[in-house]
Amino acid sequence: MPSLKLCSSFFLQLIFTLFVFDLANAQGLKVGFYEETCPQAEAVVKKTxxxxxxxxxxxxxxxxxxxxxxCFVRGCDGSVLLNSSTHQAEKDAIPNQSLRGFEVIDRVKTALEKACPGVVSCADILALVARDVVTAIKGPSWQVETGRRDGRVSNISEALANLLSPFANITQLKAGFQQRGLSAKDLVVLSGGHTIGISHCFSFAPRLYNFTGKGDTDPSLDPNYIARLKVKCPPGAVAPIVEMDPGSSKIFDDDYYTMVSKRRGLFHSDASLLDDSETKAYVINHASTLGSASFFEDFGVSMVNMGRVAVLTGKAGEIRKQCALVN
Structure with missing residues (x-):
């Protein structure tokens, strides 16, 4: 017969295990959340x-x-999609004014409401669409956890306070990710999303013309790249745009890390990845290897991690009928 001490030890270990298991599942997200309530949900999103x-x-x-x-403002709750009659929602904040495609999200929502009325949240639509657009431009695919519900609050000041600046240094970046339960690896991997897309000149112009307030350039930026950027972005220019990853800005690959390793990351936040041993090691490794397989796998993992940030599940929040409006 086992001793009382042994039984007590086993009982405490069991309680601890159950507690950890409960924490791991407390958010209520899982792959295939809509299997019974809307089995065609992911197919509808992809088809759209x-x-x-x-x-x-x-x-x-x-x-x-x-x-x-x-996800970086109030968690992954779809609040970036909400409209405000007084222009005080998250989407009205300057960092969000470059976002495009809200009408695409509305199109997906309309298709899902037709297939399964009142079932799929707008927050989950954002997560599924993020995966599907990456896959559509030759990037990785990953299993998306679903089960998020939609928030009812969207505030411009919260967006301004919580979205990380393209001028952020590595300390600010790591702290911002850590506050959301994300690691330095998540930071450097998700920064790889800058392999696609464009940016307006104002987002990086200080690096070209007034880095320290004395009319100087950012010494961490390759001088030859500075010369090329100045041609596209003359002093005071706002409207012109520049490719984030010149030559392959519409294809998802790991060329971003080659650009950063050559001191050609467009934002100061990109350059800052070389100021930390862990993030720098990742950049250098992926700049010197052929193929995107490991980055693709890492990107999927980090996207899942980010998709868990401060989610609403269970009976919290709501399932919006229209993504731009609370019910």
Whole structure:
């Protein structure tokens, strides 16, 4: 017969295991959440997205960013999609004014409401669309956990306070990710999303013309690249755009890390990845290897991690009928 001490030890270990298991499942997300309530949900999303990206591949980047910007403010609750009659919602904040594709999300929502009324959340639509647009431009695929519900609050000041700046240094970036339960590896991997898309000149112009307030350039930026950027972005220019990853901004690959390793990351936040031993090692490794397999796998893992940030599940929040409006 086991001793009382042994039984007590086993009981405590069991309680601890159950507690950890409960924490791991507390958020209520899982792959295949809609298997019974809307089994065709993911197929509907993909069927809607594929022709859109085939016709307009430049929409992939802003639709991917939309999921990022949603999760970093109030968590992944679809709040970035809400409209405000007084222009005080998250989407009205300056960092979100470059987002495009809200009408695509509405198109997906309409298709899902027709197939399964009142079932699939707008927050989950953002997560599924992010995966499908990446896959559509030759990037990786991954299993998306679903089960999020939609928030009812969207505030411009919260977006301004919580979205990480393209001028952020590595300390600020790591702290911002850590606050959301994300690691330094998640930071460097998700930064790889800058392999697609464009940016307006104002997002990086200080690096070219006034880095320290003395009319100087950012010493961490390759001088030859600075010269090329100045041609596209003359002093005071706002409207012109520049490819994030010149030559392959519509194809999802790991060329971003080659650019950063050559000191040609467009944002200061890109350059900052070389200021930390862990993030720098990842950049250098993926800049010197052929093929994107390991980055693709890592990207899927980190997207799942980000998709868990401060989610609403169970009876919290709501399932919006229209993504831009609370019920």
């Amino acid at each position: 997205i594929v022709p859109v990206i085939a016709e307009a591949p430049s929409l992939a980047a802003p639709l991917l960013r939309m999921h990022f910007h949603d």
